[in-house]
Amino acid sequence: MTSDSPRVAMLSVHTSPLAQPGTGDAGGMNVYITELSAALARRGASVEIFTRRTSSAQPDLVEVASGILVRHITAGPFEGLDKNDLPGQLCYFSAGVLRTEAARQVGWYDVVHSHYWLSGQAGWLAADRWNVPLVHAMHTMARVKNLTLAPGDTPEPMGRIIGEEQVVTEADALIANTPAEAQDLITQYQADPAKVHVVTPGVDLEIFSPTGPGGADKAAERAGLGLAADAKIVVFAGRVQLLKAPDVLIRALGVLTDHGEEVPTLVIIGGASGRPTALRELEALAYQVGVSENVVFRPAVPRTELARWFRAADLVAVPSRSESFGLVAVEAQACGTPVVAADVGGLRTAVEDGVSGVLVPDHDPHRWAKVLAELLHDDVRRAALARGALTVAARFSWDTTAEETLKVYSLAARG
Structure with missing residues (x-):
C-alpha cells in the first residue's frame, strides 16, 4: 500500500455522508465519514465513498472536495426500504462496488474502510476480491445496544449479530472510538485484541466555537x-x-x-x-x-x-x-x-x-x-x-483521527 497517499474505498451502505444528520438514519456516523475523509484527503489520500442510492435524482458521482468522491450505487428501490430491509440488497450493492473497481486498472484501491456492519459485509467481499486489507468501524453494536434497551424498544435481530460476528472475524483491523468500545469488541464479539485499534473522533473547531x-x-x-x-x-x-x-x-x-x-x-x-x-x-x-x-x-x-x-x-x-x-x-x-x-x-x-x-x-x-x-x-x-x-x-482533532487511521491502514496491510 502506498501509505503516503492511499486510495481508500470507504463504504457506507445505509446512509450517505451527503444526508442531513439528525434525520432518518443519518447521524454522527455521517459526520464521522465526512470529516475523516476530508482530513485524509488533506494528507494526500484519495477517498471514494460508496453509498446506496435513495433517489433517482442522485447522480452516479459527486465530487465533494478535492480528493473526495461519493459514488451512489443502485441496490433495490430508491425509497420505501427500511434499514432492516437492506441485508437483502447487499449482493446487489457489492456487485456495484466491484464493477466500479473492474473499470479501473488492477490494484486501484489500497484499502477498504467500512462503516457499520452492513458495509462490513460488502467490504469483506470487495477486500477479498481485490486482495487488500479490510478496516472496519462498527459505530454501534447489536449486543451492546440490546443490553441497554429503552422500555418499549425492539431488540436488534440475531441476523445482525451474526453479521457483525462475521465482519469482526474477517476484518484485518477494527477501529474503536474509545477504549470502552474496544473492550466491547473483545468481550462481546471475541475480537482478536491485536486487531483492535482505538482511534478517537475529532471535532471541527472552526464551526463549533464559543463565538460565531x-x-x-x-x-x-x-x-x-x-x-x-x-x-x-x-x-x-x-x-x-x-x-x-x-x-x-x-x-x-x-x-x-x-x-x-x-x-x-x-x-x-x-x-x-x-x-x-x-x-x-x-x-x-x-x-x-x-x-x-x-x-x-x-x-x-x-x-x-x-x-x-x-x-x-x-x-x-x-x-x-x-x-x-x-x-x-x-x-x-x-x-x-x-x-x-x-x-x-x-x-x-x-x-x-x-x-x-x-x-x-x-x-x-x-x-x-x-x-x-x-x-x-x-x-x-x-x-x-x-x-x-x-x-x-480542544483535545479532539480530525487531523489526529486521520493520522491514526492511516497508521491502522498500514498495520492492516502488513498483516
Missing part, C-alpha cells in the same frame, strides 16, 4: 434565534428515537413541574428515526406531563446552524441509552456549553465528569431533573464547566 461569525456570542445567538435573553435553555440535538432518550428529558421537566420548580425551555432539534410517529409521541408525552409550553421542536439543521443553538444554550443534554462516542457532546463543549450526558459508553470519553459537564448514572427522570435544576440555578458552576468544556473539546 462576526464574533456572535450567546446573547447575539439568542437574539438571532428568537430566544429570550434571560431564559433557561436546554438543547437536545439528534435523531428522535428511543435509543437517544429525549423522552427522559421531557419526563424530567414534568418532575420539575410537579415539584413547583422553574421549568427551562427544552429545544429538541432533529427528526424521527425508526418510528415515523416518534415526534408525535414526544409531543403527546409533553402534553401528558404538563410541559407542552416548555418544549420546542425544531427540524434537523446544518452544522453551522447547530453551532448557533449550542452557543445559545445554557446546557446541552445527551441522555442516550447507548453511545459509541457522542459527537454532539464534543461539538457542544467546543462551543463552550456544558453537557449533561448519560454515563454510558463513549460519553465517558467525550465528557469529563465535573470538568466539562455532568455524567448522570441512570435514566431516572427524577435524577435528571435534579441535575438540570441544580446546574441551571448555579451560574458560577456553569461558568466553570463552560471553561472546562473548551479545554476538553
Whole structure:
C-alpha cells in the first residue's frame, strides 16, 4: 500500500455522508465519514465513498472536495426500504462496488474502510476480491445496544449479530472510538485484541466555537434565534428515537413541574428515526406531563446552524441509552456549553465528569431533573464547566483521527 497517499474505498451502505444528520438514519456516523475523509484527503489520500442510492435524482458521482468522491450505487428501490430491509440488497450493492473497481486498472484501491456492519459485509467481499486489507468501524453494536434497551424498544435481530460476528472475524483491523468500545469488541464479539485499534473522533473547531461569525456570542445567538435573553435553555440535538432518550428529558421537566420548580425551555432539534410517529409521541408525552409550553421542536439543521443553538444554550443534554462516542457532546463543549450526558459508553470519553459537564448514572427522570435544576440555578458552576468544556473539546482533532487511521491502514496491510 502506498501509505503516503492511499486510495481508500470507504463504504457506507445505509446512509450517505451527503444526508442531513439528525434525520432518518443519518447521524454522527455521517459526520464521522465526512470529516475523516476530508482530513485524509488533506494528507494526500484519495477517498471514494460508496453509498446506496435513495433517489433517482442522485447522480452516479459527486465530487465533494478535492480528493473526495461519493459514488451512489443502485441496490433495490430508491425509497420505501427500511434499514432492516437492506441485508437483502447487499449482493446487489457489492456487485456495484466491484464493477466500479473492474473499470479501473488492477490494484486501484489500497484499502477498504467500512462503516457499520452492513458495509462490513460488502467490504469483506470487495477486500477479498481485490486482495487488500479490510478496516472496519462498527459505530454501534447489536449486543451492546440490546443490553441497554429503552422500555418499549425492539431488540436488534440475531441476523445482525451474526453479521457483525462475521465482519469482526474477517476484518484485518477494527477501529474503536474509545477504549470502552474496544473492550466491547473483545468481550462481546471475541475480537482478536491485536486487531483492535482505538482511534478517537475529532471535532471541527472552526464551526463549533464559543463565538460565531462576526464574533456572535450567546446573547447575539439568542437574539438571532428568537430566544429570550434571560431564559433557561436546554438543547437536545439528534435523531428522535428511543435509543437517544429525549423522552427522559421531557419526563424530567414534568418532575420539575410537579415539584413547583422553574421549568427551562427544552429545544429538541432533529427528526424521527425508526418510528415515523416518534415526534408525535414526544409531543403527546409533553402534553401528558404538563410541559407542552416548555418544549420546542425544531427540524434537523446544518452544522453551522447547530453551532448557533449550542452557543445559545445554557446546557446541552445527551441522555442516550447507548453511545459509541457522542459527537454532539464534543461539538457542544467546543462551543463552550456544558453537557449533561448519560454515563454510558463513549460519553465517558467525550465528557469529563465535573470538568466539562455532568455524567448522570441512570435514566431516572427524577435524577435528571435534579441535575438540570441544580446546574441551571448555579451560574458560577456553569461558568466553570463552560471553561472546562473548551479545554476538553480542544483535545479532539480530525487531523489526529486521520493520522491514526492511516497508521491502522498500514498495520492492516502488513498483516
